[in-house]
Amino acid sequence: MKQLYLENVVSLEYFPEKCNGCRMCTIVCPHGVFEMLDKRAVIVNRDFCMECGACALNCASGAITVKSGVGCAAGIINGILRGTEPTCDCSGSPGCC
Amino acid sequence: MNFAGQVSTPPGEVNLVTSGLRIADYLGALKVRWAFGRNNYRVAPGLYGHGSPGRNSPVMVTANYKLSFDHLRKNLSGIDCWILVLDTKGINVWCAAGKGTFGTNELVSKISETGLSDIVAHRYLLVPQLGATGVAAHEVKKQSGFRVIFGPVRASDIPEFINNQYKATTAMRTVRFNLKDRMILIPAEIMEHFSYLVFVMAAIFLLGGLNRHGYSLDAALDGGLAASFKIAIAYLTGCVITPVVFPLLPVRHFFLKGAITGFLIAVAVFILYPSKNIFETIAWFLLVPAVSSFISMNFTGTSTFTSLSGVLKEMKTAIPLQISIASAGLLLWIIARFIS
Structure with missing residues (x-):
């Protein structure tokens, strides 16, 4: 069963007029957010987006933007304590990706 | 790492690895699953071979976290291929891709460092799909001439993916993020804040000695010890029980999931160890859910589907609540020391 997180919160934006139909977003998304319809990508499961940024990075025509980052409470606290962006780069701490 | 031999290529000898894991590999995996030496479990970056690789064999790209490398090779039984290991500082593919170390630049430089274009006749690479967060396929093509084919999420699907002419199914x-996926991560969850847990348990134990006559070690050994174990129970609720029953909890916010499991465990603790002191009783109905809620919220980073925007939104509500409820609980518990 697929898990759904919070609704209407992600920063994913898609500009279909720029889509060149390469399908890359439908390949790289780990949560099936995009599908192809009439040779163009469409967003079908927006709330499944986890803002990993794979689609935007692999969109050669720049039709997708997303503020990507780690969806991790410990990473966010780390970022606040260090005054940086949320980071899971907790070198030295054992329990971290 | 033990090698099965070497294969000669124009740029030089390439070490061959096997798909069979040894006992040492399984023990190493067990160790890092419990977060021991997890940041230093690495293989040397570079090119390896598997089976009898030749000029037309595919090239699999992976990270230099040994757990990732072993996971890939154990699924390669009967497949002749090259394995290109990127230097991700010992981090797994998905997390390294998020940081950019499993990324376009590192991939392009490893292609050139290993002389890959003199080793294989074709011009494509199989990159794990979760590497796409760091690898831009069109950029790799532009900079190296190699076409990136994103493979399946899980290495266990590689044989089927190859048999399907490099086509992956939606699955x-x-x-x-099913039960097995969650269970395997629980040991690392337990270890994540273990040093803080020990510190808090010690502090609670010492505070337990307070009473209206001043301080007594007997009180610490009695009430303080019991209290520090209740804190440990709350901690374990957040990092073991919440992950196990995860989809059964009918809310989406992780902090609420943890508050629910925490409340249910607080009820169980009260039934098993009832207290006549009303302050003490209320204190644990506040403290256990607050601690469990906070620890469960950290499971967002372990989960495979939370967004940064979503976690930020949840934390804005959760952190003030957790701090006030835990403080109220602690205050009531200290008051209870003086009236018992």
Whole structure:
């Protein structure tokens, strides 16, 4: 069963007029957010987006933007304590990706 | 790492690895699953071979976290291929891709460092799909001439992916988070804040000695010890019980999931160890859910589907609540020391 997180919160934006139909977003998304319809990508499961940024990075025509980052409470606290962006780069701490 | 031999290529000898894991590999995996030496469990970056690789064999790209490398090779039984290991500082593919170390630049430089274009006649690479967060396929093509084919999410689907002429099914493309996926991560969850837990348990134990006559070690050994174990129970509720019953909890916010499991465990603790002191009783109905809620919220980073925007939104509500409820609980518990 697929898990759904919070609704209407992600920063994913898609500009279909720029889509060149390469399908890359439908390949790289780990949560099936995009599908192809009439040779163009469409967003079908927006709330499944986890803002990993794979689609935007692999969109050669720049039709997708997303503020990507780690969806991790410990990473966010780390970022606040260090005054940086949320980071899971907790070198030295054992329990971290 | 033990090698099965070497294969000669124009740029030089390439070490061959096997798909069979040894006992040492399984023990190493067990160790890092419990977060021991997890940041230093690495293989040397570079090119390896598997089976009898030749000029037309595919090239699999992976990270230099040994757990990732072993996971890939154990699924390669009967497949002749090259394995290109990127230097991700010992971090797994998905997390390293998020940081950019499993990324376009590192891939392009490893292609050139290893002389890959003199080793294989074709011009494509199989990159794990979760590497796409760091690898831009069109950029790799532009900079190296190699076409990136994103493979399945899970290495266990590689044989089927190859048999399907490099086509992945929707299931192969989708990240899961089922009971087995969650269970395997629980040991690392337990270890994550273990040093803080020990510190808090010690502090609670010492505070337990307070009473209206001043301080007594007997009180610490009695009430303080029991209290520090209740804190440990709350901690374990957040990092073991919440992950196990995860989809059964009918809310989406992780902090609420943890508050629910925490409340249920607080009820169980009260039934097993009832207290006549009303302050003490209320204190644990506040403290256990607050601690469990906070620890469960950290499971967002372990999960495979939370967004940064979503976690930020949840934390804005959760952190003030957790701090006030835990403080109220602690205050009531200290008051209870003086009236018992």
